[in-house]
Amino acid sequence: MLQRKYHLPLFLLLFSVFLSAQPKKNSLTQLSFAELKELYWKNExxxxxxxPYANAYLHKAITEDQPVERARAYFLLSLLSESDKALVYLDSAVFFTKDLKDLKFPASAYSAKGHVYKKQFKYKEAIDNFLIAENIAKQNNQDLYYEIKFTIAALRSEELGEINEALVLFKECFNHYNNKDVRSPVYSYPYQLVLFGLADAYKALNVSDSATYYNKKGYIESKATNSQLTNALFTLNEGANLIFKKNYKVALDSINIALPKVILYKDKGNTLAAYYYTAKAYDGLNNKKEAVKNFIKVDSIYTLSKRITPEFMSGYPYLISYFKNNGDKVNQLKYLTKYMEIDSVLQNNYKELTKKLQYEYDTPNLMLEKENLIKSLQEDNSKSYWSIGFLILIVLAMAGFSFYQHKVKKSYRARFEKIMQTNTEKIEIETTQKEVDIFEANKSKTESIGINENLINQILKKLADFENTKGFLETNITIQTLSDVFETNNKYVSKIVNIYKEKTFIQYINDLRIEYALTSLKEDSRLRKYTIQALAIEFGFNNAESFSAAFHKKTGIKPTYFLKQLEETPNIES
Structure with missing residues (x-):
């Protein structure tokens, strides 16, 4: 009885909680997408x-059938998920926006996939996705394009050790942001990351003065925008740079200022870097105990995160050598094993260490080491032969390419001369006359197209008038608009053009435009100063690409080549 006594109050309590929970859940979907996103990031x-905010965002996007917002919801959910599940969400984001030209999607989804693969050490897949993202963003979102380009540069610099190649990309990004308000909320953070990338690359290349220049520039910008994390990174990076200048005490001061902030922001990668450069500074001051202590901290962070780059690998040979000299074989073996483990992981993920193993170790079999050395030398000789063969192939390929280019130029020149020898005005007169009389020569075609003889003659005459009055120079002309002008059926016009002009309607219009362009460019030097885009509009095309394609199809050469040859040919009428 006592139990049943409390059943009803308990039921009422639970039911009231359930009711109170329902409006809360439903109320989220009443919020706008912007409000849901703001609440999501407030709880970062x-x-x-x-x-709950990400799920509400997705529910709202599905209910309202908004594919871009649906993709954004999957993107937000991917950030809260483990790697494989994140990839599933991102694939969904790509699926719902793959045919759209949104400013963010699907480029952002491909870029996010690249980051997931990077965390999995799948660098080939990461680069593939970054390149897809970059190509999509290039079409309609320059800011996103350069953000992705920066990501590729950072991956090449930090993960693959391709510093010079990365530096070129960092400079492209820097030039892009130079035209922006780099202290605005939109651009300040990506701009400061680019400055850090430049400083870090120059530091890695041991160009200390350039590294200092960009570290100072970044420090000033981070102070101006109150960005504490990037401010700490520039301080840390300059500390590392000072080590290369052998200014070890000042380097330690900078690193010690930066380290607490980096730890506060839970930036494990740069925390590892801070301990590494602290160790290098102590080693420079000949304080081996402190150097070892900090190299061990580097290893501790690697053990937890399983992430390390070639830049920070030299601590392991240092530890191996230190413990060997102190007769501590247990720790010597421990760090030797760890070093070989990391080397194996890096090699399995298409990477090479920046340095080969640089340590000495005891071995019971000196002959094995000797045989390995001989084998290595033999492999080097074999590589040399392959290199020579490869160079020969390159020379042959370059020779072949040069020969091909020579043939192309010769062919282009022949086509240009043929165009110049043609009396265009005469051709136009002959063509017009032929087209007026063409029906007499082609009466047999009347039955095949099933159009009245008088109507055919009328349309042919209207086509001749259309050509003589340069009606083809009107932009956006279609077979329907021309048929409306002719006051006839568009199927009739199409059939007559196909049979009597022996072309499709588009070919017919484009050929008329290009023939007129050739004559005009030969006769009017003023037109030869126009850009290709301006010429396209002048001769009835909507854009430079369609004009260039039609010009090349008609003449076999590009309009830029034709213009250049006109300028270089003497005695052209002006």
Missing amino acids: KKIPQQL
Whole structure:
């Protein structure tokens, strides 16, 4: 009885909680997409709090049938998910926006996939997705394009050790942001990351003065925008740069200022870097104990995160050598094993260490080491032969390409001369006369197209008038608009053009335009100063691409080549 006594109050309590929970859940979907996104980011790094907003965002997007917002919801959910599940969400984001030309999607989804693959050490897949993202963004979102280009540069610099190649990309990004308000909320953070990338690349290349220049520039910008994390990164990076200048004490001061902030922001990668350069500074001051202590901290962070780049690998040979000299074989073996493990992981993911193993170790079999050395030398000789063969192939390929280019130029020149020898005006007169009389020569065609003889003659005459009055120079002309002008059926016009002009309607219009363009460019030097885009509009095309394609199809050469040859040919009428 006592139990049943409390059943009803308990039921009422639970039911009231259920009712109160329902409006709360439903109320989220009443919020706008902007409000849901704001609440999501306000709870950043608090997954349980972020998840309801992301789910509500998705529910709202599905209900309202908005594919871009649906993709954004999947993107937000991917940020809260483990790697494989994140890839599933991102594939969904790509699926719903693959045929759209949105400013963000599907480029952002491909870029996010690249980051997931990068965390999995799948660098080939990461680069593939970054390149797809870059190509899509290039079409309609320059800011996103350069953000992705920066990501590719950072991957090449930090993960693959391709510093010079990365530096070129960093400079392209820097030039892009130079034209922006780099202290605005939109551009300040990506711009500061680019400055850091430049400083870090120059540091890696041991160009210390350039590294200092960009570190100082970044420090000033981060102060101006109150960006504490990037400010700490520039301080840390300059500390590392000072080590290359052998200014070890000042380097330690900078690193010690930056380290607490980097730890506060839970930036494990740069925390590892701070301990590494602290160790290098102590080693420069000949304080081996402190150097070892900090190299061990580097290893501790790697053990937790399983992430390290070639830049920070030299700590392991240092530890191996230190413990060997102190007779500590246990720790010597521990760090030797760890070093070989990391080397194996890096090699399996299409990477090479920046340096080969640089340490000495005891071995019971000196002959094995000797045989390995001989084998290595033999492999080097074999590589040399392959290199020579490869160079020969390159020379032959370049020779072949040069010969091909020579043939192309010769062919282009022959086509140009043929065009110049043609009396265009005479051709136009002959063509017009032929077209007026063409029906007499082609009466047999009347039956095949099933159009009245008188109507055919009328349309042919109207086509001749159309050509003589340069009606083809009107932009956006279609077979329907021309048929309306002729006051006839568009099927009749199409059939007559196909049979009597022996072309499709588009070919017919384009050929008339190009023939007129050739005559005009030969006769009017003023037109030869126009850009290709301006010429396209002048001769009835909508854009430079369609004009160039039609010109090449008609003449076999590009309009830029034709213009250049006209300018270089003497005695052209002006």
